[in-house]
Amino acid sequence: MSVFTLGLNHTTAPVDMRGRFAFSPEQLSPALRGFRERLMRAVPEAALLSTCNRTELYVAADPAQVTQLVTPAIDWLAAQGGVPGDQLRHHTYVLEHRDAARHAFRVASGLDSMVLGEPQILGQMKQAVREADAAGTLGTTLHQLFQRSFSVAKDVRTSTEIGAHSISMAAASVRLAAQLFEDLRDIRILFVGAGEMIELVATHFAARTPKGMAIANRTLERGEKLAGRFGAESIRLADLPARLHEFDAIVSCTASTLPIIGLGAVRSALKARRHRPMFMVDLAVPRDIEPEVASLSDVYLYTVDDLSAVVQSAGEKRQAAVAQAEAIIDAGVQSFSHWLDQRATVPLIQALRAQADDWRAAELARARKLLAKGADVESVLEALSKGLTQKMLHGTLAELHASDGEARQQMAQTVSRLFLRQTARNPAADDNS
DSSP, rough: OOOEEEEEEETSHHHHHHTTOOOOOOHHHHHHHHHHHTTTOSSSSEEEESSSSEEEEEEEEOHHHHHHHHHOOOOHHHHHHTSOHHHHHHHOOOEEEEEHHHHHHHHHHHHTTSTTOOHHHHHHHHHHHHHHHHHOOHHHHHHHHHHHHHHHHHHHHHSSSTTTTTTHHHHHHHHHHHHHSSSSGGEEEEEOOHHHHHHHHHHHHHHTTOOEEEEEEEHHHHHHHHHHHHHHHHGGGHHHHHHHGGEEEEEOOOOOOSSSOOOOHHHHOOOOOTTTTTTEEEEOOOOOOGGGGGGGGTTEEEEEETTTTHHHHHGGGGGGHHHHHHHHHHHHHHHHHHHHHHHTTHHHHHHHHHHHHHHHEEEEHHHHHHHHHOOOOHHHHHHHHHHHHHHHHHHHHHHHOOOHHHHHHHHHHHHHIIIOOOOOSSSSHHHHO
16 A cells, blocks of 8 residues: 645645635545545545645555546545636645655644644644544554654654744734734733634633633534633624624634625724724634735734744744654654555465465375375375475475576575575575586
8 A cells, every 4th residue: 555645735825725625524524435436436545634724635545546546636626625626736735655654744743834843733633533534434554644643743742842932823813912902901802713723812812811802602602611711701603793893802713614704894893993903813714704804904914824924933943853853754754664565565475374374284185185094194294294395495496497697696595585594605506506
């Protein structure tokens, strides 16, 4: 088996393009099943990773199939996002074999993230593995690839400083807000959504003790639970347009496929605020806030891509640890490649064992017949051992006699390693005597 990765991320595609290919956790398993059906079940193993910064399809198949599957995989992914395949190709990367394994290990370790060393990607990859398993598309090869990627990621985080001084999207949001407002203790903040990212952002903002915090979520119960942790108010998502003007800062991150906050609602909020500035952060892919909102003069709107410059400043402090992390990843890639090579010889090993069992069964059957006829036990054992020896050596000796020149010398060296366990003697010379 071999693997390949087809993907697009924050370095190859803008946020709006990535938004077209964003899959919610609930969509991963059905999408994987659809992928296998589209390719007429030619793909034995597949997994789909989708975050705000990347969408990646991992496929394991017979080495002879890998190259042939790339184009159908691109066409399938293009159809999911509703874009032409040629257009998608301009924003994707395809990595095969060792390069695919290296990429998976780098992603898991946070080396391929917008925020260098960020830990969230590891949980997202584990979610991708669970969904692939639920879809029935997680086979032995991809299971090994991901489990080894998790192990490598753990080594990177415990053995290097790659995660030290991390500035996440959440911390970057606070930093930007602090640049706009004189004192964060004087502002009211609205969080839209109640997922892990909003929880992280709320934690960072809560540490600055703002005047007020509120959480708006489609599911009121979940919103109330999160709001209770921070002493925040919980409001209904439907009430958002009417209350938007109350807040100085809005941070949104939901799984909605359509924008939740539109241009009209923000324009009305600004009018009610007498054009006091509003700070807005859209961490969702696809977007929660209409892009046109950025055109309003009193709104400071940031997307995940806009935050990259902020988080990169912290990433530079950790570049010294990257080389050490890459060395750990190199070792992981080598180990995984060795495992794949071993897997490739399994059919041969099985065939050899089956052949040896057939020879053994044949010689035992002949020995039993001789014993039943009253033959001497010693002579039967002698015949049994000679019969097995001749069967095992016949093919090897035949190949050795049939070869000549350099091929004969190479064959002699192989036979010596396999049967004589030494290199001091020259089997070819012995055979000529």
